[in-house]
Amino acid sequence: MLIAVTRPVSQSLAHCELTHLSRESIDVALAAAQHAAYERLLSSLGAALVRVPAAHELPDAVFIEDTAVVLDEVAVLARPGAPSRRGESAAVAQALAKYRPVLCMKPPATLDGGDVLRLGRCLYVGRSSRTDQQGIEQLESLVAPFDYRVVPVEFTGCLHLKSAVTAVANGLLLLNPDWISAAAFPTCEAIAIDDREPHGANALEIAGVVIHPSQFPRTRDRLVQCGLRVASVDCSELAKAEGAVTCCSLTFETSSAATQTVRTDA
Ligand code: CIR
Numbered sequence: 001m002l003i004a005v006t007r008p009v010s011q012s013l014a015h016c017e018l019t020h021l022s023r024e025s026i027d028v029a030l031a032a033a034q035h036a037a038y039e040r041l042l043s044s045l046g047a048a049l050v051r052v053p054a055a056h057e058l059p060d061a062v063f064i065e066d067t068a069v070v071l072d073e074v075a076v077l078a079r080p081g082a083p084s085r086r087g088e089s090a091a092v093a094q095a096l097a098k099y100r101p102v103l104c105m106k107p108p109a110t111l112d113g114g115d116v117l118r119l120g121r122c123l124y125v126g127r128s129s130r131t132d133q134q135g136i137e138q139l140e141s142l143v144a145p146f147d148y149r150v151v152p153v154e155f156t157g158c159l160h161l162k163s164a165v166t167a168v169a170n171g172l173l174l175l176n177p178d179w180i181s182a183a184a185f186p187t188c189e190a191i192a193i194d195d196r197e198p199h200g201a202n203a204l205e206i207a208g209v210v211i212h213p214s215q216f217p218r219t220r221d222r223l224v225q226c227g228l229r230v231a232s233v234d235c236s237e238l239a240k241a242e243g244a245v246t247c248c249s250l251t252f253e254t255s256s257a258a259t260q261t262v263r264t265d266a
Pocket of ligand 1: 243246
């Protein structure tokens with residue numbers, strides 16, 4: 001069964017972290033409505049929603065992707081690069097522990113889940129203002145026993161690796177070539193975003209459907225022309241907080257290896 005772990009929009013969202021964007025006023029009620037529509041879409045695609053309780057004192061808690069990397073055998077609890085976000089992790093670990101053994105990254109390493117793009121057994125990890133060399137190395141040593149390879153990649157211009165590139169089908173990427181080179185992914189083909197829509201590369205593929213922000217219709221047309229099924233969602237308010245569609249959920253298949261154990265000694 002497909003699980004999608006989400007967390008509600010915090011009332012304090014307007015105080016979110018911002019790196020590449022200037023602060024604009026955010027309509028929190030509209031953000032919550034857009035997030036609810038996103039959750040309904042995930043459900044309609046067959047995902048069972050698991051909601052982590054709201055944390056209104058943590059502005060960025062809705063962007064749950066950054067708190068963990070969930071693999072088939074194990075979940076790695078990340079240590080987010082922004083100190084204001086580190087309080088998000090504990091409740092996420094509790095939720096994930098029902099489905100996977102949870103391994104925890106240790107300070108001072110930092111890593112945001114938004115910087116980790118999984119393609120099969122390979123985890124491409126973006127070096128960013130949030131993910132440092134120690135974060136990359138810790139992730140590598142935590143996942144190596146499960147036969148995952150970690151490949152560091154460079155990108156520029158945006159917050160997370162998955163703002164620049166995501167997978168829209170097996171072996172097929174959607175990317176912004178100004179922010180990352182397709183040459184970093186030699187085994188894949190790539191669709192470029194429309195260059196008038198630089199933030200259009202963040203897409204979430206679920207059950208053969210590509211969830212994509214409705215703010216980027218020209219890029220959507222390119223996906224459709226490639227034969228992909230696309231479901232557009234309006235995430236304009238979350239975009240003002242530098243979020244999009246991958247960052248609002250952790251999605252994975254349930255595993256028979258599910259366990260209640262949280263290990264902090266890894
Ligand atoms: C932050 O700066 O951490 C949040 N305002 C946005 C995080 C978006 N996360 C993501 O794209 N994975």
